Amino acid sequence: MDPFITISHLHKTFAPNRESSTRALIDVSLSIPRADFAVISGPSGSGKTTLLNLLGGLDSPSSGSIDLGGTLISNLTEAELSPLRRDRIGFVFQAHNLIPVLNARQNICYVMRLQGRSRQEQENRVSELASTLGIEKLLDKYPDQLSGGQQQRVAVARAVASRPELLLADEPTASLDATNAVLLLDLLEQLNHNEGVTVLISSHDSLVINRARHSIVLRDGRIVRDQPESHETP
């Protein structure tokens, strides 16, 4: 079977024409199958965020290509990337994910509303996710009334609400304590298992790295280890 994501010879250099230019990614090639649960680890500054941003269509590479389920996203313009992000990718960032003027329910529905899904569909999906993620009681609260762990759970619900093919989570546990981090990981695994969404997490937290089914390690912008199905190997 063809891999879901194929990255080949990807380079990303920030401020290429200046003296202060940074080579954030150097010749990165990688393939990720559908429904994978992959963790990109590596020290701070190794290029994890840069890689996730390129995969999510938030930024474009200096050279190389990214194929997402048959779409060559490295060639798309901003106008083409916007609907791609809306329809095919879900994001969870490190913190402050939620739109402050919308309550939890409205945040979860946000992408579905952008897509013009019916009210009924939105409501069904919200109650389904709320019970999976244990946030039924939080739905009418605004982000500033939620704890960090609660906010991250709502962010996960929003990221998967429109059933994207790919969920990108950049250090999602960095602002959480261990209990909340474990809870969040459980939920991500559960969604990966139940809904078949491909999950790609960046982290340098061992709690997260230990859950990886596919472990990728970056150092100084290069892949130093790429171990699919890593938990099966001793």
Add this chain to the structure above:
Amino acid sequence: MYKMIHHMAWNNLGRRYGRSLLVILMIGASLWGLLFMEGIYDGMTEQIISNTIQSDSGDLSLFARGSRLEPSLKLLLPDTLLERESLHPGPGSLIKSRSARLSHTGLLATAHAARQVKIQGVVLKQEIHHAELSGKLISGTLDFGRTRTGAILGQGLAEHLRVTVGHKVILTAQDQQQNINSLALRVTGIVRSGNQQIDEQLLYLDLGHCREFLGVAQGFSQLSLILHEQADVHLIQNQLSLELKDQSLDILRWDQLSPALLQSRQVMETFNLICNLLVFCVAGLGVWGVVTVSVLERLREFGVMLALGTSFLQIQVQVLLESILLGLGGFVLGAGPGAATLIWLAHHGLDLQIFQEGLQAFGLDTIIYAVIRTGYFTTAFIAIFLACASSVILPLHRLKQARPITILNQP
């Protein structure tokens, strides 16, 4: 979708309600000031114009050809002109009132002083109605007495001659046969025409008495017409010119007779336009400041929205909506009390007693009645709307340059 944008725009304004309220108050207050100035200034201008129309030019005036520039007792309109159907006020006519005046210059003297006057021989009943003299009488009565030797003077003239009601004055003038005649008159009333220039020369006499004095058997110098609707003035001027074309007449509109008045109306309109521009600037700067700050402090939020697939256009619409809501708030806050103020001032007037002398020099009463026009509101609305719409251009440009989507992963 747009329902959500609307919802978010409202909530964003509410989230920083102190700031939003301040801008709304600022726009509202400046709009209120604008409306007040417009209404009062317009009221002043219209007051001068209508006073002059009533006491002098009418909306339209008929003269014997050439007599306007070189008045002469030999160039008069015939009495028969008054019998024409088309010059009759009354039911079904576009003419509201008319007054036939026999005008001539003369010298009015007391034992101590003398002034040049413009004698106006009038049928008093007609003139009272036409020039709305009842409202302008400041002392005495509107009556020439049983012997018809009474005289009604303009206030300025009476002050110069230091005469009051009951005083005797001597009028001297050259009659139609070039003889110098004199006539003793008793002051029966003093009126304020509302136009200083007119006021300083105005002397009303009984038309019959005046004809006798000036040796004129029949005829009059001016037929002043006031219309029900001033807008009809061109139409009626054309109709009358056509109908009376073989009569050797000059038929002139008020703005042809007093071009300065038309000019003062244009000055007023220009001034009001400038005031609108000021409100445009106040609204524009206020909203610009608020939108700039609120956009730059929400970079992360916009970044999240963009990452989720919101298009930049949708974000632009949301920011624009926020700014327009501020403007609308300001408009409502200013237009409501502004309209109420003007309606009140249109009924009760604004008493500017302290500026009395200055105002009267311009031919104004001390009580100014405001004018209220829908145009004030539509122009102000457009000005505020444009100000709000254009004030988001720069902040949105800065938002685009900040590339909010790239700051998402910076904790």
